[in-house]
Amino acid sequence: MTLREKLERSAAIRQSYTRLPFQGFWTWLTGKELHGRVSRPISPLESTAWAIALFLGGMAASVAVLLSAASAFWLLLSVTLTVSGARYIVATVIHHGVHHAVFRSERANLILCELLSTLTVVQPFHAYRRFHVYEHHGRDFSTMEDQDLAAIYMLGLQPGVPVERMRWILLWQCVNPLFHLQYAWGRIKSNLIDAPAYRVAMTLAWFSALAGVAHGLGLQVFLISIALPLTVIYQICSLLHLVTEHAWVLRTSGEKVRDSHVKNSHGRFCGRMLPAYGLSGIRWLRAWSGWWAEHLLIHLPARLLIVQGSLIVHDWHHRAGADRGWPNAIQRREADLQNEFARGMYSYTDIWGIHHVIDEVMRRISAAPAAAPVEGLRYRLN
Numbered sequence: 001m002t003l004r005e006k007l008e009r010s011a012a013i014r015q016s017y018t019r020l021p022f023q024g025f026w027t028w029l030t031g032k033e034l035h036g037r038v039s040r041p042i043s044p045l046e047s048t049a050w051a052i053a054l055f056l057g058g059m060a061a062s063v064a065v066l067l068s069a070a071s072a073f074w075l076l077l078s079v080t081l082t083v084s085g086a087r088y089i090v091a092t093v094i095h096h097g098v099h100h101a102v103f104r105s106e107r108a109n110l111i112l113c114e115l116l117s118t119l120t121v122v123q124p125f126h127a128y129r130r131f132h133v134y135e136h137h138g139r140d141f142s143t144m145e146d147q148d149l150a151a152i153y154m155l156g157l158q159p160g161v162p163v164e165r166m167r168w169i170l171l172w173q174c175v176n177p178l179f180h181l182q183y184a185w186g187r188i189k190s191n192l193i194d195a196p197a198y199r200v201a202m203t204l205a206w207f208s209a210l211a212g213v214a215h216g217l218g219l220q221v222f223l224i225s226i227a228l229p230l231t232v233i234y235q236i237c238s239l240l241h242l243v244t245e246h247a248w249v250l251r252t253s254g255e256k257v258r259d260s261h262v263k264n265s266h267g268r269f270c271g272r273m274l275p276a277y278g279l280s281g282i283r284w285l286r287a288w289s290g291w292w293a294e295h296l297l298i299h300l301p302a303r304l305l306i307v308q309g310s311l312i313v314h315d316w317h318h319r320a321g322a323d324r325g326w327p328n329a330i331q332r333r334e335a336d337l338q339n340e341f342a343r344g345m346y347s348y349t350d351i352w353g354i355h356h357v358i359d360e361v362m363r364r365i366s367a368a369p370a371a372a373p374v375e376g377l378r379y380r381l382n
Contacts, residue, residue: 003346007337010350011035016274029295029303030271031312032350033334042327044102047309048093048112055085055119062225063217075224082229084304087237089116092309092326098129099322118202120230123190137321142251142260144371151381152248152365155179155239159249159368166362170243174236183235183381237305238381244268244306244357245314249368265315266349267333268307268357270299302354315348 001009014032017023027033058081065075093102097113100106113125122128131147140146144153156169173179191203214222247264251257272294275287303312310317310326316333317326325332337348351357 003349007341007346007348007350010269010352013269013271013273013352017271019274026271027330029299031267031269031303031307031330032271033330035334035338039328039331044096044324044327047327048102051085051088051093051309052116053085054081055089058082058085058229059226062229063221066221066225067217079225079229079233080301080304082225083233083237084308086120086230086234087241087305088308090120090122091238091241091311094120094122094128095132096310096322096326098125098132101322101324101326104324114199114202118191118199118206121187121191121203121206123187124195124199126196127190127194137261137318139257141257142246142249142264144250148242148245149248149250152243153371157243157248157362157365159365159371161366163359163362163366166366167358170239170358170362173239179239180232180235183238184231186381235381240306240354240358241311242381244354244361245311247361247364249364250371261318262315262347265318266351266357266360267313267315268302268354269312269350269352270303270307270354271295272299272352298353298355306354 010032014026014030014034017026017030018034020026023034023037024039027037027039033039058078061078062075062082064070065078094113094116096102097109097116100109102112103109110125113128117124117128123131135141136146136148142149144150155173157166161169192200195203210222210226213226217225247266249264251260272291275284275291279287307314310329313329313333316329316336317323319336320326320329320332323332333348340347351360
């Protein structure tokens with residue numbers, strides 16, 4: 001199947017959702033806009049407000065659920081909102097903030113990112129900006145100097161490793177206590193040791209506030225409602241995002257940096273084609289029950305926890321850079337794709353289903369030429 005045929009197939013998948021009501025919701029969930037559909041533009045401040053509301057609201061809801069002894073379903077929902085908000089804050093708002101793309105003022109972006117990264121205990125502004133803007137988006141992309149690629153390789157997902165083995169490696173890393181301890185220590189270290197004095201003071205103040213909350217709520221409530229979502233669950237979602245973010249194959253000799261950004265980036269869409277017309281009886285029931293189950297158990301959790309916000313079309317960001325239209329990235333990407341179509345160009349890659357993205361990334365890593373030894377590589381997790 002040619003790249004054009006794949007993109008036409010992707011458009012057909014999204015078009016199949018027009019049989020359902022609420023097209024705005026399906027655009028959000030799938031991450032794919034309908035050609036010609038007009039949607040309400042969203043501002044960076046609105047996206048930021050939603051992220052903070054999810055984060056704080058999820059924690060408050062978890063505390064309320066635990067103190068009222070409500071059902072486990074509501075706790076699952078509230079913890080999901082907490083982690084979704086935390087990941088939205090870090091991987092979307094702070095991410096665009098270090099590109100100076102939330103506010104027009106550099107100082108305002110700095111203040112916002114320092115406050116939010118303190119609350120979520122992740123890398124401070126200047127360290128993250130140096131790594132992400134000047135290294136990952138620069139000439140280090142798709143090289144052994146790219147600390148994101150280095151993290152993938154150091155975790156065991158390397159060229160030559162069979163895909164089936166990489167699946168088990170990824171599953172193990174999700175539950176590996178050592179991985180989570182190293183990740184958590186890296187977050188703490190970046191806030192207390194490798195940080196400016198003012199940031200150390202902010203972190204100590206925040207840790208003191210959390211200690212007070214833990215004392216007031218009781219250790220069990222604190223661990224379940226705040227600590228666990230912001231460490232283990234957050235870190236699993238961060239790992240799955242990192243693994244699926246790019247193809248993670250090394251740039252070939254002579255390949256242009258921008259060409260590598262395009263070739264090794266993809267849209268991670270959530271959903272699949274609606275069941276065919278004309279089904280009846282048990283075939284209709286099986287088709288639709290399977291479709292809804294897949295959306296509830298795979299696609300909706302992936303959208304909330306792994307590819308939230310503009311991450312679902314992160315490949316557009318690697319073309320647009322510091323564009324302040326990132327809250328409308330789904331629409332911006334579709335417009336750019338349609339402009340390419342009109343010129344006979346087909347450079348975007350669409351992959352539907354986070355499980356298929358994982359398989360595609362692992363297939364490309366496995367088939368890539370052997371890399372240099374990975375021991376001692378500098379890498380980061382955020």
